[in-house]
Amino acid sequence: MSRPRPEPVQVIKQRRDAALAALVESVPYIGFLGITFERRGDELTSTMHFHNNLIGNPMLPAIHGGATAAFLEVTSVITLQWFHLWPQFESGELDVETMAAGKMPRLPKTIDFTVDYLRSGLPRDSYARATVNRSGRRYASVHVAAWQDHKDKLFAQATGHFLMPQERRSGD
Amino acid sequence: MADKTQLARQFIEAIPHSKALGMELTEIGNGRAVIVMPYDKKLIGDPDTGVIHGGAVSALMDTCCGAAVMSHPSEPSSTATIDLRIDYMRGATPGQTITTTATCHHVTRNVAFVRAVATDEETEVPVATASGAFTLEPKQ
Numbered sequence: 001m002s003r004p005r006p007e008p009v010q011v012i013k014q015r016r017d018a019a020l021a022a023l024v025e026s027v028p029y030i031g032f033l034g035i036t037f038e039r040r041g042d043e044l045t046s047t048m049h050f051h052n053n054l055i056g057n058p059m060l061p062a063i064h065g066g067a068t069a070a071f072l073e074v075t076s077v078i079t080l081q082w083f084h085l086w087p088q089f090e091s092g093e094l095d096v097e098t099m100a101a102g103k104m105p106r107l108p109k110t111i112d113f114t115v116d117y118l119r120s121g122l123p124r125d126s127y128a129r130a131t132v133n134r135s136g137r138r139y140a141s142v143h144v145a146a147w148q149d150h151k152d153k154l155f156a157q158a159t160g161h162f163l164m165p166q167e168r169r170s171g172d
Numbered sequence: 173m174a175d176k177t178q179l180a181r182q183f184i185e186a187i188p189h190s191k192a193l194g195m196e197l198t199e200i201g202n203g204r205a206v207i208v209m210p211y212d213k214k215l216i217g218d219p220d221t222g223v224i225h226g227g228a229v230s231a232l233m234d235t236c237c238g239a240a241v242m243s244h245p246s247e248p249s250s251t252a253t254i255d256l257r258i259d260y261m262r263g264a265t266p267g268q269t270i271t272t273t274a275t276c277h278h279v280t281r282n283v284a285f286v287r288a289v290a291t292d293e294e295t296e297v298p299v300a301t302a303s304g305a306f307t308l309e310p311k312q
Contacts (some may be wrong), residue, residue, distance in 0.1 A: 027309020028216040029225035053192040056235075058253075063190035065238075073227045079234040107218055110226045114257040 015096050019089045022042075022099040023081060027074070027107075033156065035074055044082055046075040048126045055123065063121030068146065072128060072158040073113055076142040079130035080108050080162055106165035108140060113160040121147055121155050138164055177201065180243060192236045193228060197239060203276035205239035207232060210269045222266035227299075229290060230258055233273050233302040237286040240274035244284065247311045251284065256304035264299045268292040274302075282310050 016039060024030055024037055032051045047151070048071040056064025085105060090095035094105070128146040135141075140162045145154050177200055184190055184197040184207065193215065199206035209232045217225025234256055241251040264270050274288035288302040 026219045027225070028214055028219070029227060032214045033227070050292075053188050055188040056190070057250075058186060058188065064187065064231060064234070065256070066193075066227070066234040067189050069230035069234060069256065069258075070225065070227025073230065074225075102219075104219065106220060109263075110260050112259045113226065113230065113255060114255065115230075115253075116255050117253045120252065 015089065018069050018096045018100055019085065019094075020082065022096065022104065023078060023085070026102070026104045027078075029070070030074055030078075033070055033074065035071060037078060041081070042086060044075075044079050044129070045080070046071070046128045048128075050126075057120075057125065060120060061123050063123065063126070065115075065117060067104060068117070068121050068126070068156045069113070069115045069158070071126060072115060072144045072156060073110060073160065075128040075146075076113075076122055076130045076144045076158070076160050077108055077110065077162070079144075080132055080135065080140055080142050081105075083107070083132055084164065108162040108164050111139075111161040111163055113158060115156060115158040117156050119153070119155040126155070127151075135164070138166070140164055180205075180239065182267060183242075184235065184239055186234065189231065193231055195232060195235060197215045200243045203240055203244040203279070204254055204274065205236050206211050206270050206271065206273050207236045207239065211267050212303070218263070218311055223263035224266075224270070226258070226260055229260070229270065230256070230302075231312075232270060233258055233274070233290060233300065234304075236272040236274040237288050237302065237304055237306060240276050240286055240288075241284045241306045241308065243277075244276050244279055244308075246279060246308075248284075248308045249312045250309040252282070252307045254305040254307055256302055258300055258302045260300050261298050264290075264292045265294045266276060268294060270299060273283050279308065281310065
């Protein structure tokens with residue numbers, strides 16, 4: 001018995017990139033903050049591209065703690081949803097073109113989010129990666145870390161709890 | 173006192189990120205601040221419902237807590253967030269302005285402990301609550 005022939009690389013890339021783009025573009029606030037996502041396999045890294053509207057302290061200057069919190073929360077929710085949807089769009093159960101047309105599955109809801117500010121955010125691009133530490137049917141716990149110049153010198157980190165979108169029961 | 177409020181209002185409105193989010197300071201003094209943020213489509217986090225993104229609420233909470241610290245009678249020269257926890261009780265009703273009230277509960281020489289509550293125009297149930305610790309640079 002031989003394994004099925006792997007899909008061509010372009011087919012895989014196109015599907016995964018389209019799924020990620022559809023997910024990110026569905027949230028207006030992500031565009032407002034200027035956040036983009038990069039993918040290596042299923043690993044995601046987000047970038048918050050610096051612009052003057054992110055400044056919270058014009059004297060230093062430094063990025064607003066609220067912008068940092070939002071960046072961490074956006075990264076957490078998108079990463080959580082990405083891993084949640086991955087098996088569905090990989091199997092074809094979820095059609096990527098339908099997603100791109102705006103028919104998106106519901107996003108997880110933030111229950112709580114705790115941000116730890118380690119250094120002031122400098123006026124330059126910021127990067128973040130989130131780890132889903134636990135993802136159950138109802139609740140998920142996510143950790144996220146953000147850096148600017150050196151990956152091992154974090155400027156902020158956070159932990160959040162999320163309520164996963166509930167499938168509608170029959171009869172609802 | 174009116175001058176002080178006016179000054180604080182200008183101070184908040186000089187913060188580019190707060191201005192971009194449309195925040196407006198309505199009350200300040202004695203370690204307490206009230207800031208409002210009108211609904212705006214660019215702040216939407218859930219495209220299905222039109223509910224504002226939690227990150228925008230976090231930014232509002234953070235700004236309001238910082239303003240409350242700055243208005244403390246010890247007259248700190250500056251402040252920065254050490255940590256901030258937000259609990260999201262419910263989605264803010266789309267179209268409605270969010271009002272946040274922050275209060276300094278205790279202030280030491282170096283740290284301020286602050287709590288905040290955010291509500292919309294709908295009910296008595298808060299949209300979110302926050303609690304955080306802030307640095308305190310003493311009066312120069």
